[in-house]
Structures are given as C-alpha cells and as structure tokens.
Amino acid sequence: MRRRGWIRSALVGAAAVTLLAGCSSQENNSDNVTREPAAPAAAPALTATPAGQVSPSTAITALISEPATGKVAAATTVDGKAVLRLLDPATGKSSDIALPAAPASLSLGKPGEILAAEPATVLRVDAASGAITPIKVDGDVHAVALRADGSLVIGLANGKVLLTDAEGAVRHTITGLSSADAIDASDDQVVVLDRRQTSITQLDLRDNKLGLSLRTGDGATSMIGDHFGRRLVADTAGAELLVYTAEPLVLHQRFPVGFSPYALAYDQRSETAWVTLTGSNEVVGFDLSTGIPVEVGRYPTVRQPNAVTIDSRTGDMFVGSATGDGLQRIGADQRKRGQ
Numbered sequence: 001m002r003r004r005g006w007i008r009s010a011l012v013g014a015a016a017v018t019l020l021a022g023c024s025s026q027e028n029n030s031d032n033v034t035r036e037p038a039a040p041a042a043a044p045a046l047t048a049t050p051a052g053q054v055s056p057s058t059a060i061t062a063l064i065s066e067p068a069t070g071k072v073a074a075a076t077t078v079d080g081k082a083v084l085r086l087l088d089p090a091t092g093k094s095s096d097i098a099l100p101a102a103p104a105s106l107s108l109g110k111p112g113e114i115l116a117a118e119p120a121t122v123l124r125v126d127a128a129s130g131a132i133t134p135i136k137v138d139g140d141v142h143a144v145a146l147r148a149d150g151s152l153v154i155g156l157a158n159g160k161v162l163l164t165d166a167e168g169a170v171r172h173t174i175t176g177l178s179s180a181d182a183i184d185a186s187d188d189q190v191v192v193l194d195r196r197q198t199s200i201t202q203l204d205l206r207d208n209k210l211g212l213s214l215r216t217g218d219g220a221t222s223m224i225g226d227h228f229g230r231r232l233v234a235d236t237a238g239a240e241l242l243v244y245t246a247e248p249l250v251l252h253q254r255f256p257v258g259f260s261p262y263a264l265a266y267d268q269r270s271e272t273a274w275v276t277l278t279g280s281n282e283v284v285g286f287d288l289s290t291g292i293p294v295e296v297g298r299y300p301t302v303r304q305p306n307a308v309t310i311d312s313r314t315g316d317m318f319v320g321s322a323t324g325d326g327l328q329r330i331g332a333d334q335r336k337r338g339q
Contacts, residue, residue, distance in 0.1 A: 037195035038219025038237040040278040041260035048300035052330035060320030063307040066127040068111035117141040135168035145183040155180025172208040184225035189246035193223040226266040263308040276305040
C-alpha cells in the first residue's frame with residue numbers, strides 16, 4: 001500500500017475533525033437532529049448484460065462470505081418466508097435455513113459462524129451445519145459485531161448499543177444515538193453508523209459511553225471495515241464514498257462515485273474497495289492507497305444490486321439482486337482481464 005498519498009489525505013481528514021466533530025454523550029436521543037434514513041435508489045431496467053455468471057434467485061437483501069468454510073450466505077425468501085441460503089461456491093450446492101424473520105444485516109462471528117440481526121434476537125448460524133443458536137435481545141436488532149475477545153456489540157433500532165459477553169449477556173448499555181444500523185469492531189475500536197443522524201460514532205470503551213462523532217455526508221446507509229483499520233461508508237444520498245480511521249476518528253477521503261452508492265465490500269487480495277450503484281446497476285472498484293480513490297474496475301450488475309460480498313479464498317465477487325433477478329458471480333480472473 002502506497003503510504004505517501006494516505007498520509008497526505010490524513011492531514012485533510014484531521015482538519016475536517018474540527019468542523020464535523022461533536023459531543024455525543026447524552027443519556028437519551030430526544031434532542032438529536034435526524035432525517036428519514038436514506039435508501040438505495042430504485043434501479044432502472046438493465047441496459048447492459050451483467051458481467052460474469054448469473055444464477056436464478058429470489059430477492060436478496062444481504063450477502064456475506066464466511067472465510068473459514070468458504071460458504072456464501074444470502075438473506076432471501078422462499079414462498080414468502082425468510083431463509084438464509086448457504087451456497088458452496090466450489091460445488092454450486094446450496095441449502096436453505098428457515099429464519100424467524102428477514103435479518104436486518106449479516107455479519108461474521110467466530111470462525112465458521114454467521115451472525116444474523118433479527119427483531120429481539122441475534123442468531124448464531126453454523127455455516128457448515130446450518131445449526132442456529134439464538135441470543136435473545138430486548139429490542140429490535142439492526143446490527144451486531146464480534147470483538148476480538150469473543151464478546152458482542154449489538155445495535156438496536158432505537159439507538160441503544162449493547163456490550164455483551166460471549167454468550168450474549170448484557171454488560172453495558174450505551175445510549176444517545178438515534179439508531180445503530182451498522183457496527184464495525186476491527187482493530188478493537190468500535191464504530192457505529194447511525195442512519196437517522198447520518199453519522200458515525202466511535203465508542204469510548206473505557207467509560208462505556210459514546211465518543212467522538214462525525215457527520216457522514218447527506219444520507220449514509222452502509223459501513224464496513226478493512227484490515228488496515230479503515231471504515232468505508234457509502235453516502236447514498238450524497239453519491240460519495242467516505243473513508244475514515246478510528247483512534248481518533250478521522251475522515252481521510254471522500255469522493256463522488258456515482259448514482260446511489262449502497263452496498264460495500266473489500267477485496268483484501270487486490271486491496272480494492274467495491275461499491276454497488278443501484279441508480280445505474282453497476283459495481284465499481286477503487287484503489288484507496290493514494291490521496292484520492294482511483295477507479296480500477298466497473299462492471300454491469302443484476303438489477304437492483306443491494307448486496308455484495310467477496311469470497312476471500314478466491315477473490316470472486318457476488319452481487320445480489322433485491323428484485324429477484326439473480327445472484328451474480330464475477331470471478332477474480334475476469335476482473336483482472338477487465339472483462
């Protein structure tokens with residue numbers, strides 16, 4: 001990774017902290033300035049053939065690749081009922097696991113495990129066997145993240161953030177956000193995305209309260225972390241990709257990427273950030289190692305690409321259509337050839 005440009009952009013981000021940072025340690029959220037959460041744009045009809053291969057599928061709302069098993073998990077429905085479809089990309093075989101409700105999000109648990117955020121529940125799904133272990137939660141779960149010590153961070157629709165032990169017993173409750181919609185706990189710095197405030201906030205884990213908070217564009221919807229400790233945010237309303245680091249929370253890069261950026265994935269093999277554009281049915285890749293993101297790939301997708309993930313074993317990309325137009329697979333070798 002080329003560090004000179006990264007350092008230059010860090011100075012820009014540091015200047016932005018003074019303008020954007022605010023105190024977020026209130027005990028309730030009644031005084032928060034909020035907006036209706038941004039949503040992906042309704043996709044137009046396809047004008048290009050999707051890259052790679054497309055397999056039939058019902059509407060997909062979330063995707064995640066589990067590295068220990070190699071399985072790709074898709075949140076979808078069968079006969080109107082919520083299921084988690086586990087696909088083995090090596091064989092093409094899949095199995096469906098019935099869920100109580102459609103999950104708000106999917107995230108990685110301990111090796112071999114997928115976490116599904118459900119109303120009043122976190123489901124721990126064994127990706128190999130399909131066995132489910134539920135953790136009951138007092139609230140509507142929007143997001144969950146595993147910390148390095150095995151404990152969980154659970155975000156609720158009402159803005160509460162629960163810090164639990166490995167079994168899900170609540171140790172601390174942090175209030176003050178309006179909604180806790182995405183959580184990243186990489187490098188043991190916990191950052192929470194609040195769609196209603198279009199902000200990200202780093203938790204003060206020493207005192208179990210909200211820490212530094214930054215505004216994230218005009219209407220942020222998605223956030224992921226990468227192995228450099230960066231947090232990537234899709235500003236769907238503002239049509240930008242924003243890149244932050246934590247400790248301290250700093251905005252490093254912001255860049256216009258196209259109409260209605262939504263789902264995010266990071267390919268560690270090629271060090272490329274990928275973002276889907278629902279307004280144009282595309283997925284676009286960016287090299288973030290310089291002072292400004294550099295586009296390195298652009299591919300037509302299935303209609304309404306609301307979900308994307310990368311198979312860390314092969315580098316293959318999977319894109320899910322939220323309108324039932326299939327599961328798309330773009331191979332790593334295809335992207336290298338620019339196809």
